[in-house]
Amino acid sequence: MTNMIATRDAYGEALKELGAINKDIVVLDADLSSSTKTAVFKKAFPERFFNVGIAEQNLIGTAAGLATAGKIPFASSFAVFATGRAYEIIRNSVAYPKLNVKIAATHAGLTVGEDGASHQALEDISLMRSLPNMVVLCPADAVETKKCIFKAVEHKGPVYIRLGRSKVPVLFDESYEFEIGKGVQLRDGYDVTIIATGVMVAKALEASDVLAKENISARVINMSTIKPIDKDIIIKAARETKGIITVEEHNIIGGLGSAVAEVLVENYPVPVRMVGVQDKFGKSGKAQDVMKLYGLTAENIVAKAKEVIAMKKA
Numbered sequence: 001m002t003n004m005i006a007t008r009d010a011y012g013e014a015l016k017e018l019g020a021i022n023k024d025i026v027v028l029d030a031d032l033s034s035s036t037k038t039a040v041f042k043k044a045f046p047e048r049f050f051n052v053g054i055a056e057q058n059l060i061g062t063a064a065g066l067a068t069a070g071k072i073p074f075a076s077s078f079a080v081f082a083t084g085r086a087y088e089i090i091r092n093s094v095a096y097p098k099l100n101v102k103i104a105a106t107h108a109g110l111t112v113g114e115d116g117a118s119h120q121a122l123e124d125i126s127l128m129r130s131l132p133n134m135v136v137l138c139p140a141d142a143v144e145t146k147k148c149i150f151k152a153v154e155h156k157g158p159v160y161i162r163l164g165r166s167k168v169p170v171l172f173d174e175s176y177e178f179e180i181g182k183g184v185q186l187r188d189g190y191d192v193t194i195i196a197t198g199v200m201v202a203k204a205l206e207a208s209d210v211l212a213k214e215n216i217s218a219r220v221i222n223m224s225t226i227k228p229i230d231k232d233i234i235i236k237a238a239r240e241t242k243g244i245i246t247v248e249e250h251n252i253i254g255g256l257g258s259a260v261a262e263v264l265v266e267n268y269p270v271p272v273r274m275v276g277v278q279d280k281f282g283k284s285g286k287a288q289d290v291m292k293l294y295g296l297t298a299e300n301i302v303a304k305a306k307e308v309i310a311m312k313k314a
Helices: 007-021 039-044 056-068 079-085 087-095 110-115 124-129 142-154 200-213 231-240 256-267 287-293 298-313
Strands: 004-006 025-029 049-051 072-076 102-105 135-137 159-162 167-169 184-187 192-196 218-222 225-227 244-251 272-277
Touching: 004 007, 007 025, 007 039, 007 142, 025 039, 025 056, 039 049, 056 072, 056 079, 056 087, 079 087, 079 102, 079 124, 102 142, 110 287, 124 135, 124 159, 124 225, 124 244, 124 256, 135 142, 142 159, 184 200, 192 200, 192 231, 192 256, 192 298, 200 218, 200 244, 200 298, 218 231, 225 256, 231 244, 231 256, 244 256, 244 298, 256 272, 272 298
Parallel strands: 025 049, 025 072, 072 102, 102 159, 135 159, 192 218, 192 244, 244 272
Antiparallel strands: 004 167, 135 225, 184 218
C-alpha cells in the first residue's frame, strides 16, 4: 500500500529540522499552529515561535519586520486567510521591498473538504504569482515538501509555499532532487504531455497508466514551481508531443494552466486542455467526493488527453 502523508505534516517536521540547523529561523502563526503543524517547531523552539492570534495582516507585517532584522520568518495560516486577508500587506510589505519572508499556507484547495467554500482557497496561486518578486511553490508530496522548505530558506526573497490538509501519496524517495524554477519529467511520452502540480501529480501518474493501457503514450511533468515557471521543459514538451493537459487543484484562471498557456502562446502554440476548477467556488463534502464533483480525477485527465490528441489530428 502506498504511504500517505499530508504535506502540512512534512512542513512541521522540516521546520523542526531547520530550527536545529539555523538559529535565524523564526515561525509565526495565526492561532492555527496545531492545524498548520507549526506547533512542532513551537514545542522544540518556543522562544522563536510567535502566535499573533487571529490577525493575518499582523502575521505578515510582523514577519516582514523580523526579516528586516535579519531573521528568516516562516508565516503560516490557512491559504485562504494567508493570501486573502493579508494580500495588501504581502504586496506592499513583503513583495514590493523583496523581503526574505516565507509564507507557508496550509489547507489549500478542495481537499480541505468539509470546511467548505469559505475555506477552500482556489485563487491563492493566482494572487501570489501575480506579485513581482514572489516565488510560488506547490509540492506534490511529503518528500518534495521538505525539500521545498529547505530550498526556500536558501532563496533570498519572498516565497509562497502551498500545502494541503489531506494525506496524499508519497511519490518520491530521498534521492529526489528539487530545484526552484525547474519542472521534473516523471515519465516520458510522445503522444501527449500532462503537466501537473501539487496533489494532482499523483492523479496525473494514474492517468498516464490508464492511457498506456490504451496505447497512448503520456509524458508526465511535475511542475512544483509555478513561478518562476520552467519555460524550457514546457516548450520541449510542446515540440515533442501533440498537445498539453494542465492539472491543478485550483481555479484554472490564474493558476498552473494560465502559466503554461502564457508560455505556449508566445513560444510554441499547441492544443491545450486544463483540468482544474472551472471558475467556481468549492462545496462542503469529503475531500475525494468534492474532487470528483469538480472533475479533478484521473478519468477526466484521460478524457482531456484524448481531446487534445483529436484536436491535433483534425
